[in-house]
Amino acid sequence: xxxxxxxxxxxxxxxxRVENLSVEFGSGPRAVRAVDDVSFTIxxxxxxxxxxxxxxxxxxxxxxxxxxxxxxxxxxxxxxxFDGRDLGVLSVRQMREIRGNELALIVQDALATMNPVTRIxxxxxxxxxxxxxxxxxxxxNFRERALRALRSVHLPNAELNLRRYPHQLSGGMQQRVxxxxxxxxxxxxxxxxxxxxxxxxxxxxxxxxLLREVRDTSGxxxxxxxxxxxxxxxxxxxxxxxxxxxxxxxGTVREVFKNPEHPYTKALLSGLLPLVGxxxxxxxxxxxxxxxxxxWPSGCRFHPRCPVxxxxxxPDVCRETDPNVDETQSHWxxxxxxxxxx
Amino acid sequence: MDVPQxxxxxxxxxxxxxxxxxxLGTILVAAVLLFTLVGVFWTxxxxxxxxxxxxxxxPSWLHPAGTDIYGRDIFSRIMAGGQTSLSIAGVAVAVAAxxxxxxxxxxxxxxxxxxxxxxxxVDLMLAIPALVFALGIVALLGPSAQSVTVAxxxxxxxxxxxxxxxxxxxxxxxxxxxxxxxxxxxPIAIIVKDIFPSVVPILVVQITTALAWGILDExxxxxxxxxxxxxxxxxxxxxxxxxxxxxDTPWLSLGAGxxxxxxxxxxxxxxxxxxxxxxxxxxxx
Amino acid sequence: xxxxxxxxxxxxxxxxxxxxxxxxxRPGRNSTRVxxxxxxxxxVxxxxxxxxxxxxxxxxxxxxxxLVGFESPTAGSVLFQGRDIAQMRRAExxxxxxxxxxxxxxxxxxxxxxxTVRDVLSSGYRRRIRRAELRTQLVEALERVGLHESMxxxxxxxxSGGQRQRIVIARALTVQPSVLIADxxxxxxxxxxxxxxxNLFKALQRDLGLTIVMVTHDLRVVNFLxxxxxxxxxxxxxxxxERDEVINSSWHPYTRMLMSAAPNGDPxxxxxxxxxxxxxxxxxxxxEGCIFAPRCWLRExxxxxxxxxxxxxxxxxxxxxxxxxxxxxxxxxxxxxxxHYARLAEEQLAASDGPALPGMGSLR
Numbered sequence: 001x002x003x004x005x006x007x008x009x010x011x012x013x014x015x016x017r018v019e020n021l022s023v024e025f026g027s028g029p030r031a032v033r034a035v036d037d038v039s040f041t042i043x044x045x046x047x048x049x050x051x052x053x054x055x056x057x058x059x060x061x062x063x064x065x066x067x068x069x070x071x072x073x074x075x076x077x078x079x080x081x082f083d084g085r086d087l088g089v090l091s092v093r094q095m096r097e098i099r100g101n102e103l104a105l106i107v108q109d110a111l112a113t114m115n116p117v118t119r120i121x122x123x124x125x126x127x128x129x130x131x132x133x134x135x136x137x138x139x140x141n142f143r144e145r146a147l148r149a150l151r152s153v154h155l156p157n158a159e160l161n162l163r164r165y166p167h168q169l170s171g172g173m174q175q176r177v178x179x180x181x182x183x184x185x186x187x188x189x190x191x192x193x194x195x196x197x198x199x200x201x202x203x204x205x206x207x208x209x210l211l212r213e214v215r216d217t218s219g220x221x222x223x224x225x226x227x228x229x230x231x232x233x234x235x236x237x238x239x240x241x242x243x244x245x246x247x248x249x250x251g252t253v254r255e256v257f258k259n260p261e262h263p264y265t266k267a268l269l270s271g272l273l274p275l276v277g278x279x280x281x282x283x284x285x286x287x288x289x290x291x292x293x294x295x296w297p298s299g300c301r302f303h304p305r306c307p308v309x310x311x312x313x314x315p316d317v318c319r320e321t322d323p324n325v326d327e328t329q330s331h332w333x334x335x336x337x338x339x340x341x342x
Numbered sequence: 343m344d345v346p347q348x349x350x351x352x353x354x355x356x357x358x359x360x361x362x363x364x365x366l367g368t369i370l371v372a373a374v375l376l377f378t379l380v381g382v383f384w385t386x387x388x389x390x391x392x393x394x395x396x397x398x399x400x401p402s403w404l405h406p407a408g409t410d411i412y413g414r415d416i417f418s419r420i421m422a423g424g425q426t427s428l429s430i431a432g433v434a435v436a437v438a439a440x441x442x443x444x445x446x447x448x449x450x451x452x453x454x455x456x457x458x459x460x461x462x463x464v465d466l467m468l469a470i471p472a473l474v475f476a477l478g479i480v481a482l483l484g485p486s487a488q489s490v491t492v493a494x495x496x497x498x499x500x501x502x503x504x505x506x507x508x509x510x511x512x513x514x515x516x517x518x519x520x521x522x523x524x525x526x527x528x529p530i531a532i533i534v535k536d537i538f539p540s541v542v543p544i545l546v547v548q549i550t551t552a553l554a555w556g557i558l559d560e561x562x563x564x565x566x567x568x569x570x571x572x573x574x575x576x577x578x579x580x581x582x583x584x585x586x587x588x589x590d591t592p593w594l595s596l597g598a599g600x601x602x603x604x605x606x607x608x609x610x611x612x613x614x615x616x617x618x619x620x621x622x623x624x625x626x627x
Numbered sequence: 628x629x630x631x632x633x634x635x636x637x638x639x640x641x642x643x644x645x646x647x648x649x650x651x652x653r654p655g656r657n658s659t660r661v662x663x664x665x666x667x668x669x670x671v672x673x674x675x676x677x678x679x680x681x682x683x684x685x686x687x688x689x690x691x692x693x694l695v696g697f698e699s700p701t702a703g704s705v706l707f708q709g710r711d712i713a714q715m716r717r718a719e720x721x722x723x724x725x726x727x728x729x730x731x732x733x734x735x736x737x738x739x740x741x742x743t744v745r746d747v748l749s750s751g752y753r754r755r756i757r758r759a760e761l762r763t764q765l766v767e768a769l770e771r772v773g774l775h776e777s778m779x780x781x782x783x784x785x786x787s788g789g790q791r792q793r794i795v796i797a798r799a800l801t802v803q804p805s806v807l808i809a810d811x812x813x814x815x816x817x818x819x820x821x822x823x824x825x826n827l828f829k830a831l832q833r834d835l836g837l838t839i840v841m842v843t844h845d846l847r848v849v850n851f852l853x854x855x856x857x858x859x860x861x862x863x864x865x866x867x868x869e870r871d872e873v874i875n876s877s878w879h880p881y882t883r884m885l886m887s888a889a890p891n892g893d894p895x896x897x898x899x900x901x902x903x904x905x906x907x908x909x910x911x912x913x914x915e916g917c918i919f920a921p922r923c924w925l926r927e928x929x930x931x932x933x934x935x936x937x938x939x940x941x942x943x944x945x946x947x948x949x950x951x952x953x954x955x956x957x958x959x960x961x962x963x964x965x966x967h968y969a970r971l972a973e974e975q976l977a978a979s980d981g982p983a984l985p986g987m988g989s990l991r
Binding site: 516517518519520521522523524525526527531535536539540620621622623 | 695697721724725728729731733736737738739740741742743746750751782784795798799801802
């Protein structure tokens with residue numbers, strides 16, 4: 001069967017609910033708000049694409065979900081409710097239980113997350129041992145489970161590779177091991193931060209289909225963070241577009257790709273060059289570059305680069321007020337002129 | 343927008359005044375130099391002649407740093423000793439830094455067989471214990487302040503060469519150096535403009551440590567009868583003289599030790615400050 | 628042989644690469660030797676934009692660096708305007724260096740943090756010129772890449788990635804080159820900034836008549852910018868042809884695989900990729916036969932013919948009767964069969980609704 005996300009099968013209760021989450025770096029008047037008042041939900045077995053450029057806050061948001069924002073960053077306000085529990089009030093120890101067991105993070109540079117002098121087997125078994133509790137050290141059983149995990153991510157020659165060191169594997173194989181590590185405790189949610197960015201296209205295609213397979217077979221939800229809309233179209237059910245610390249558009253992938261409402265999303269989509277067929281003579285390029293958290297523009301943060309703002313004769317409302325959004329809608333965009341023909 | 347300045351041109355009086363570390367460093371260095379300069383012409387007591395006063399007096403208004411075993415005023419000896427210490431250690435380190443930089447940059451930049459040969463020579467030189475090496479050179483040239491300076495220059499040079507070579511190698515393969523090559527920029531210009539600025543921070547650290555060692559090594563050579571000999575004072579020799587009585591009469595070493603400390607601190611702060619002024623990115627912090 | 632008429636000079640290729648080999652590592656030590664380029668022959672035409680495409684380890688960057696003269700060939704030759712770069716004398720080499728400039732992948736590493744934009748841009752001017760004249764030239768250089776003269780006295784850290792890449796391009800243009808070799812010039816840039824830089828490249832080719840060699844893994848960039856495309860795989864040139872032909876109706880099974888592996892960017896249309904197989908084969912090229920054979924879907928479709936494993940395919944030009952334009956070169960024994968079997972494989976996949984990647988089945 002072609003993989004189509006079945007909305008009816010999803011539990012009505014969402015797996016993860018984020019409410020008005022803000023993350024700041026530093027304190028006092030010089031504090032920099034990297035993530036600003038972000039709210040969203042993820043359903044069971046859903047793949048949510050989180051799209052943004054450098055400095056948009058997408059990686060910080062991921063770290064905040066895991067409660068591992070590095071100092072001097074702090075979660076300033078908001079709640080993260082995961083599977084019915086408010087992660088903010090859990091003890092450090094409880095949180096550690098949840099990380100790995102129920103929440104897993106997969107990053108872009110798999111090699112960097114591995115100990116270079118430890119064999120693949122030990123890398124995986126270590127996770128099992130950490131979460132198994134005392135007195136349950138069963139070497140043989142652990143090895144079996146590690147092997148099973150590597151096979152589940154289609155790592156070729158799993159037995160042989162178990163005895164290898166990280167640097168002896170190719171980039172794609174390293175990323176497979178990283179995914180196996182993330183999956184071994186059967187988490188309910190995987191946060192994958194640009195997991196295919198460093199990989200070749202042929203390998204990327206396989207990793208993407210692997211992630212989808214994981215969702216299909218074990219019902220794991222995935223937050224798929226990327227800057228590449230083409231991969232979002234490939235595997236995500238819903239997509240959120242982040243710009244300057246805020247979500248500017250959210251909806252199902254089909255809706256957003258067919259009827260993008262936010263000018264930024266539109267620009268990103270038109271920047272997605274055609275892979276085949278006749279190319280355009282010239283690209284519609286946005287002026288300027290993404291702002292940095294230290295100097296986010298007032299009002300709608302996209303207005304200095306916004307073609308609609310210019311076309312409408314620079315209305316004050318864009319400069320002065322934050323666009324309001326009805327986040328209960330299935331598809332919404334944070335733009336004053338989202339639903340108007342301009 | 344405030345346009346930051348960088349590079350050697352950025353070193354102005356105003357920049358130094360605005361930079362806390364550079365300012366403090368300048369003040370300390372200037373104070374040490376002034377103190378030493380005065381010491382060349384005038385000291386409260388005769389720093390050399392014996393039999394003036396009582397020995398082992400603790401610091402007082404009359405003798406701010408106390409008196410030594412022969413009853414000489416230590417403060418006067420510190421003033422007089424500055425000239426020897428600073429001229430020998432300062433010149434030696436300056437020469438060593440220059441020579442070492444040249445060797446390091448040439449060896450690292452050219453690479454290949456030149457680098458292999460130079461590196462082996464440097465290894466060889468570093469394998470010889472510093473004091474023995476210096477002793478040999480002084481013995482060859484005959485004991486004098488100049489030969490000590492030469493000896494220390496030669497001994498310190500290799501450490502500079504090695505450290506700077508490693509920096510040059512790491513910078514040499516940077517894309518911006520390749521870009522300059524691609525534009526047909528001459529190797530000399532590449533060294534001066536693209537490579538040297540990255541060497542400066544490490545050079546500053548090396549210079550400060552070498553300066554401290556230089557002051558002590560000068561004294562060690564003097565103690566062994568080479569170079570500047572007792573009774574003419576130097577900071578290093580004062581330190582060594584006081585070592586035996588460190589627990590009973592600590593002031594014998596304390597004064598000279600403080601001067602060495604202030605000098606090194608001053609040079610270090612000044613170097614740090616200058617490095618910040620040179621680096622255009624520092625304005626961001 | 629001296630070209631006699633101006634038209635002939637115009638038609639003569641700018642670069643002629645002949646049987647180029649590049650091997651890294653010391654001779655004699657087989658374990659450390661890496662064959663980055665293997666018998667590569669290609670021409671770069673005057674005024675065209677040529678894309679060098681391939682995955683990591685394909686040798687595309689090495690080929691780019693050989694064209695700029697940053698590396699020297701192990702065997703074979705690179706001719707620029709009829710002269711072998713390796714044989715050039717000092718003055719000639721200086722001229723060549725000015726004619727051929729490189730734009731690097733990482734704009735954060737290719738500008739010296741200690742030097743102002745003015746300083747960086749002036750380094751290309753060899754002879755002493757008057758201050759005022761230099762200034763006008765620098766301002767012109769900045770404006771050509773869409774930057775303002777107020778930026779002259781700033782330092783690289785004050786610029787974003789896109790602006791830095793423009794500065795790098797401006798620096799390359801100060802010596803008035805005729806060729807720009809760009810190594811993944813937009814892959815380190817933000818998505819919304821890439822378009823600006825790509826437009827700039829297109830404008831440079833159009834307005835200044837520059838020849839552009841674009842080294843990239845991004846097929847979308849190639850499709851937008853390039854006139855011709857060369858596909859490399861494990862150091863060998865497997866296909867060269869007009870953009871439209873290579874992108875839309877390739878004659879090499881590897882190119883087909885590469886194209887289908889890239890996400891199509893349309894959520895409504897599911898990517899069909901019957902032929903993407905494991906990265907396993909990429910580890911080391913086989914000593915004999917076709918280098919792509921271990922991963923080749925066409926070989927499987929054809930029932931694993933012996934020839935693929937025993938004979939290395941010659942690089943050959945396809946007859947004009949079957950290609951739309953002349954000069955389409957492929958390195959495959961069965962290139963003519965590619966379109967037919969590609970259609971067949973897609974139909975099979977559509978009919979079976981099988982796993983997304985049948986190639987992975989064998990790995991379980």
